[in-house]
Amino acid sequence: MDKKLATIIFESLASGIRLDIFRLLVKTGTQGLVAGEIAASLQLPPTNLSFHLKALTQSQLLTVEQEGRYQRYRANMPLMQDLILYMTQECCFGHPEQCFDINSTPQSDN
Amino acid sequence: MDKKLATIIFESLASGIRLDIFRLLVKTGTQGLVAGEIAASLQLPPTNLSFHLKALTQSQLLTVEQEGRYQRYRANMPLMQDLILYMTQECCFGHPEQCFDINSTPQSDN
DNA sequence: GCAACTATACAACAATAATTGAACTATTGA
DNA sequence: TCAATAGTTCAATTATTGTTGTATAGTTGC
Secondary structure, eight states: OOHHHHHHHHHHHSSHHHHHHHHHHHHHGGGOEEHHHHHHHHTOOHHHHHHHHHHHHHTTSEEEEEETTEEEEEEOHHHHHHHHHHHHHHTTTTOHHHHTOTTSOOOOOO | OOHHHHHHHHHHHSSHHHHHHHHHHHHHGGGOEEHHHHHHHHTOOHHHHHHHHHHHHHTTSEEEEEETTEEEEEEOHHHHHHHHHHHHHHTTTTOHHHHTOTTSOOOOOO
16 A cells, blocks of 8 residues: 555545445445446436446445446455555554654655 | 544545645654645645645644744644544454345444 | 734636536347 | 347536635734
């Protein structure tokens, strides 16, 4: 997880609709949902849903698999776990001494 | 932490500049930085920096304290910790059985 | 008081993101 | 083959966000 990917993921989650989609798919776990089920659940017009699903898939937060004429989406749990780890490290929880030592030499991953 | 606040925080972090500001302030810990120091460090014009500082402060990710003619900004670590907790809970890490049981009755906090 | 300094507020503009309907591709089932 | 279904792509529009210069408010030191 680097800053670039983290920013892309934050952008993905920075929309109420996309956060709803992600949380819905977290709930359904490995089963996931096909696009039409998501649209029905969240009452979204298909083009708009497609727009947000594309953003989430491009950020790798969702995976998509074709099932006949359907597209099945699933939440990418490991990536979210990576993001949580990144945020934890960035915020130095568990290593507060690094947070509060201004003289430490932080790594640059810009 | 509810969905609304989480979305606002994600929006706050969904900008390379704002993520840079936050990470910079995490590094300086309780000391924080005054606006001019942030501007110098990130080479941002003051009006643009003000714009992003305002967004970060409104999302509560930063605190601000007046020091004479200066404004000192600090990262709000506890809020970030709350967000990490929220994400962990949402993603059911530590409780994977809830993630993968489609019949569980999830709470609604929309 | 007043000049210098720090930072924000405002207004204009630029750039990006979100939404929608129509058209299109692919798949299914008859 | 063909009509129906699922979903995306495209183009146009709207809405939102980001950037910049200028003006302003507050603070300091002389």
